[in-house]
Amino acid sequence: MKKFNQMESNLITDALNYYVAHLESEIKAFEETGKTCIFAPGFYPMIKEELVSKVKEMTKKQKQYE
Secondary structure: OOEOOOHHHHHHHHHHHHHHHHHHHHHHHHOOOOOOOOOOOOHHHHHHHHHHHHHHOOOOOOOOOO
């Protein structure tokens, strides 16, 4: 399986951070209206951390020059 380069890894990670922040704000706004959401606050950040670690595992390692 082909691995991500550093730019692709950073793009995926940044997109996950942005999307999770957006989802968390939606959950907070939803709960402020008095409704309960099927997903609790903190669920998406937990999933994001798992995905980020998978992306890091699938990223090419930087070459070390001495």
